[in-house]
Amino acid sequence: MSAPVVETRSLAKAYGLAPVLREVQLRLLAGTGAFIVGGNGAGKSTLLRILAGLEAPSAGHALVFGQDTRRLAARYRRRIGLMAHQSFLYPNLTARENLEFYGELYSLADPRASAHQWLGRVGLADAADIRVRAFSRGMEQRLSAARAMLAEPALLLLDEPFASLDHDGAEIVAALIRGAIERGACVLATTHGIPEIDGVELAVFEISRGRLMQHARKEEVRRGGRIRSLLGR
Amino acid sequence: MNNPTIRNWLGFSTLALMLASLFMVFDYVPPDAEMGIAQLIFYFHVPLAWVAFASFGLVAIAGIFYLWLGDQLWDDLGYAAAETGMVFCTLMIVAGSIWAKPIWGTWWTWDSRLTMTFILWLMYGGYLMLRASADDTPQVARFGAVIGIVAALDVPIVIVSVRMWRTIHPAVLVTKQGTHGLEDPRMIWTLMVCLAAFTALWAWLLMLRFTQLRTRSRMGRLSSRIAFATAAASDPK
Amino acid sequence: MSGFAAVLRKDLRLELRSGESTLALLALSMLVLVVLVFALGAARVRSVDAAAGALWVAMVFAGMLGANRALLAERDNGAIRGLLLSPLDPSTLYAAKLCAALIFMAVAEVGAVILMVLFFNLDFDASMARLAPILALGAVGFSALATLLSAITGRTRGGDMLLPILAVPIFVPALIAGVKASAAALAGAPFESMGDWLKIMIAFDVLFVSAGYLLFEHVVGGD
Numbered sequence: 001m002s003a004p005v006v007e008t009r010s011l012a013k014a015y016g017l018a019p020v021l022r023e024v025q026l027r028l029l030a031g032t033g034a035f036i037v038g039g040n041g042a043g044k045s046t047l048l049r050i051l052a053g054l055e056a057p058s059a060g061h062a063l064v065f066g067q068d069t070r071r072l073a074a075r076y077r078r079r080i081g082l083m084a085h086q087s088f089l090y091p092n093l094t095a096r097e098n099l100e101f102y103g104e105l106y107s108l109a110d111p112r113a114s115a116h117q118w119l120g121r122v123g124l125a126d127a128a129d130i131r132v133r134a135f136s137r138g139m140e141q142r143l144s145a146a147r148a149m150l151a152e153p154a155l156l157l158l159d160e161p162f163a164s165l166d167h168d169g170a171e172i173v174a175a176l177i178r179g180a181i182e183r184g185a186c187v188l189a190t191t192h193g194i195p196e197i198d199g200v201e202l203a204v205f206e207i208s209r210g211r212l213m214q215h216a217r218k219e220e221v222r223r224g225g226r227i228r229s230l231l232g233r
Numbered sequence: 234m235n236n237p238t239i240r241n242w243l244g245f246s247t248l249a250l251m252l253a254s255l256f257m258v259f260d261y262v263p264p265d266a267e268m269g270i271a272q273l274i275f276y277f278h279v280p281l282a283w284v285a286f287a288s289f290g291l292v293a294i295a296g297i298f299y300l301w302l303g304d305q306l307w308d309d310l311g312y313a314a315a316e317t318g319m320v321f322c323t324l325m326i327v328a329g330s331i332w333a334k335p336i337w338g339t340w341w342t343w344d345s346r347l348t349m350t351f352i353l354w355l356m357y358g359g360y361l362m363l364r365a366s367a368d369d370t371p372q373v374a375r376f377g378a379v380i381g382i383v384a385a386l387d388v389p390i391v392i393v394s395v396r397m398w399r400t401i402h403p404a405v406l407v408t409k410q411g412t413h414g415l416e417d418p419r420m421i422w423t424l425m426v427c428l429a430a431f432t433a434l435w436a437w438l439l440m441l442r443f444t445q446l447r448t449r450s451r452m453g454r455l456s457s458r459i460a461f462a463t464a465a466a467s468d469p470k
Numbered sequence: 471m472s473g474f475a476a477v478l479r480k481d482l483r484l485e486l487r488s489g490e491s492t493l494a495l496l497a498l499s500m501l502v503l504v505v506l507v508f509a510l511g512a513a514r515v516r517s518v519d520a521a522a523g524a525l526w527v528a529m530v531f532a533g534m535l536g537a538n539r540a541l542l543a544e545r546d547n548g549a550i551r552g553l554l555l556s557p558l559d560p561s562t563l564y565a566a567k568l569c570a571a572l573i574f575m576a577v578a579e580v581g582a583v584i585l586m587v588l589f590f591n592l593d594f595d596a597s598m599a600r601l602a603p604i605l606a607l608g609a610v611g612f613s614a615l616a617t618l619l620s621a622i623t624g625r626t627r628g629g630d631m632l633l634p635i636l637a638v639p640i641f642v643p644a645l646i647a648g649v650k651a652s653a654a655a656l657a658g659a660p661f662e663s664m665g666d667w668l669k670i671m672i673a674f675d676v677l678f679v680s681a682g683y684l685l686f687e688h689v690v691g692g693d
Contacts (some may be wrong), residue, residue: 018462049558054551074557088552092484104476210464300688355639364636367626375688376622386677389639394643394670
């Protein structure tokens with residue numbers, strides 16, 4: 001049995017006196033996909049940032065490839081792709097230049113070719129030489145997905161990957177997620193609604209009151225979410 | 234470091250030493266033949282300078298240990314040392330200035346040691362402003378550590394450069410000829426007692442402030458544990 | 471090494487595209503010189519001491535702006551996080567940002583020197599060649615310091631105010647040495663006569679480039 005790509009042990013995070021994550025136990029294997037649902041401020045993004053090593057947990061451990069995320073060496077950082085709420089893109093560079101820049105940072109064999117290929121995959125080939133400043137939110141989101149997946153990471157962390165995407169855009173990103181899982185990557189994504197990606201078995205978790213809970217049946221989450229919204233939570 | 238007995242003992246020693254130093258400065262020691270009564274400030278000025286520089290050294294050492302070990306203790310120590318050092322550094326400058334008025338005929342002059350002290354004062358003032366402008370997070374603690382280290386690295390270059398720039402400060406303690414300005418053994422005794430008194434005062438204040446900051450850090454940790462426990466208690470079963 | 475080149479190339483490309491930083495630096499240098507000409511009065515405008523001092527005041531202000539600018543680009547869209555997450559070493563990032571800040575500063579300094587000669591009625595002659603290494607040493611030291619400190623002040627409340635408060639006192643030794651050496655160079659003194667001042671500047675540069683290189687990871691990473 002292979003070692004888990006992501007493993008957290010009693011992970012907790014507090015901002016000041018507000019506990020955001022409590023006792024989070026999560027194990028994800030290569031070639032699997034998981035989605036985390038939960039309301040705004042539930043701590044979904046915090047969990048992803050901790051796994052990416054951008055924030056330190058208040059207590060417990062977060063391990064990625066068996067390494068503590070507090071001090072991830074470059075060769076492990078290289079294998080993580082994070083698509084965060086912020087796009088990490090330079091507004092004054094064109095889409096192509098942005099991808100080529102990140103391709104160079106990740107020492108890709110041919111950044112130019114990779115950038116070109118990924119622009120095609122996210123349907124931005126026509127907009128390749130337009131500055132990101134002029135992009136719509138949806139285009140920027142697609143480019144951000146391409147940026148995160150550029151180096152073919154073994155762990156893909158996606159924060160609201162479908163936000164502000166139209167139907168076509170969502171299809172493209174869903175296909176990319178499926179592709180990543182099929183080539184053996186581990187994908188962990190957050191979302192508001194219940195995700196459906198054809199042909200992929202997705203684990204669904206929910207963060208509620210700082211705790212991560214697994215849901216075997218997606219309908220349950222949906223119903224649970226509705227009840228809570230009726231109660232005004 | 235947090236033992237109240239040691240702290241109280243140190244507090245009473247400070248009191249005793251301070252009273253002794255006051256007696257020695259105002260009654261025991263003969264005033265300097267040339268400078269007269271103004272020279273007595275020297276017995277406070279030199280110990281103030283010593284503890285101010287010791288504090289700033291401590292800020293840098295605590296900074297190195299904080300970056301190395303990541304223990305909050307070192308940040309609390311560095312912060313306490315910076316605050317204490319700032320107080321003594323300010324007092325040293327004021328005392329020196331009062332001495333300089335009758336002796337040099339001016340409150341302030343851009344002499345090398347004065348300049349160096351003033352630059353140090355500015356640097357650690359910047360450190361404290363940074364700490365005051367932000368919450369006490371590990372991030373700000375790291376910022377403080379980096380500034381403490383960088384400032385200490387700068388001190389030797391500051392000393393060399395301002396010395397080349399200009400100097401009129403008296404070399405009181407040991408001159409190149411191996412003589413010092415304190416002919417009377419009573420002067421040396423007074424200086425020693427004053428050094429001990431101010432060192433004790435410094436150690437006592439530093440300890441008080443450090444204990445306070447330690448308590449604050451511990452309270453922060455406890456509050457967050459209480460917050461977690463409260464959240465856990467209200468979990469639906 | 472490829473990361474260093476990539477970041478530097480990206481920064482220069484962004485700068486060539488907008489020209490914002492260098493223009494702002496040039497404008498600020500010019501304003502500082504103008505203010506100092508008025509402040510010092512016509513009588514002292516022909517003294518090399520005044521000119522050297524004015525030049526260094528302009529340089530300190532431009533340097534602070536330059537270092538801020540070099541990190542500013544990374545704050546849009548949180549790009550700094552993208553960089554920290556990438557395999558790029560924080561020290562390499564520091565080196566690249568230092569070089570970018572240095573290049574912006576160098577452009578501003580060339581402009582400032584030309585303006586200084588015009589405003590202070592000096593001559594374009596051999597003294598300019600002697601001035602160049604002095605200014606270069608000063609620019610390296612200041613960029614090294616300001617790049618490290620702006621990473622700190624950029625992440626605190628009221629940070630832009632804090633940068634000069636932290637940077638200027640620490641820069642004092644290089645400032646003293648730089649002003650003295652520049653005044654000597656403008657007065658036509660031979661290079662050997664300012665050896666000690668140059669040594670101070672070199673020591674400052676070595677110390678702060680190394681300190682920044684080693685400490686940068688502690689100010690950009692985490693939380």
